[in-house]
Amino acid sequence: EAQVTQNPRYLITVTGKKLTVTCSQNMNHEYMSWYRQDPGLGLRQIYYSMNVEVTDKGDVPEGYKVSRKEKRNFPLILESPSPNQTSLYFCASSPAGDEQFFGPGTRLTVL
Amino acid sequence: QQQVKQSPQSLIVQKGGISIINCAYENTAFDYFPWYQQFPGKGPALLIAIRPDVSEKKEGRFTISFNKSAKQFSLHIMDSQPGDSATYFCAASTSDNYGQNFVFGPGTRLSVLP
Numbered sequence: 001e002a003q004v005t006q007n008p009r010y011l012i013t014v015t016g017k018k019l020t021v022t023c024s025q026n027m028n029h030e031y032m033s034w035y036r037q038d039p040g041l042g043l044r045q046i047y048y049s050m051n052v053e054v055t056d057k058g059d060v061p062e063g064y065k066v067s068r069k070e071k072r073n074f075p076l077i078l079e080s081p082s083p084n085q086t087s088l089y090f091c092a093s094s095p096a097g098d099e100q101f102f103g104p105g106t107r108l109t110v111l
Numbered sequence: 112q113q114q115v116k117q118s119p120q121s122l123i124v125q126k127g128g129i130s131i132i133n134c135a136y137e138n139t140a141f142d143y144f145p146w147y148q149q150f151p152g153k154g155p156a157l158l159i160a161i162r163p164d165v166s167e168k169k170e171g172r173f174t175i176s177f178n179k180s181a182k183q184f185s186l187h188i189m190d191s192q193p194g195d196s197a198t199y200f201c202a203a204s205t206s207d208n209y210g211q212n213f214v215f216g217p218g219t220r221l222s223v224l225p
Contacts, residue, residue, distance in 0.1 A: 032210075033210070035213075035215075043155065043200065043202075048211060048213075049209070050208070050209055054209055054210070056207070056209030058212060059214065098143060098145075098160065099145070100213075102155050104153070104154055
């Protein structure tokens with residue numbers, strides 16, 4: 001089944017404890033992105049990537065890092081999480097930069 | 112200049128009615144305008160999209176109207192059904208050498224009453 005998977009789906013952590021949210025797609029898509037969704041703000045793009053080792057900042061990159069060492073994987077790294085990073089996170093992939101296929105989301109709580 | 116404005120914030124329509132959601136943008140470099148539908152507990156899914164070289168696109172009961180000079184675009188849902196009850200997001204994007212930068216509106220929560 002063609003899909004975007006994210007892990008974990010739910011995570012509760014404490015301020016300052018490094019964490020990684022994984023994202024993997026099995027559709028051989030070139031483009032991948034990370035978003036955070038907060039009530040009243042819609043989805044805001046954190047980072048995006050067009051291919052392996054090709055990434056750039058979106059609108060809200062502060063406090064996040066990404067890597068694209070393999071085409072199928074695009075992990076999101078929070079080096080020192082803070083409470084304002086509590087949010088619902090979505091990974092998405094796209095074959096040609098148009099239609100995006102979203103993962104199921106990761107709900108992160110930082111205490 | 113990166114902002115995409117969306118209205119209304121919430122919308123209630125009767126079954127069979129027409130739902131209309133409006134969006135506006137400032138950045139004239141945007142070249143792709145999708146609408147996404149999101150059900151509770153799920154990721155967004157593409158509903159319909161348009162590029163600025165056309166003024167209207169229709170897919171079934173869903174139509175995008177695009178006004179390039181006014182920098183506005185809207186989603187029309189004809190014959191709205193209770194199953195259409197969801198949150199709708201408009202978006203706009205530009206492409207660069209690193210990928211595609213998307214900006215989303217804040218969303219509209221649509222409720223279709225039976």
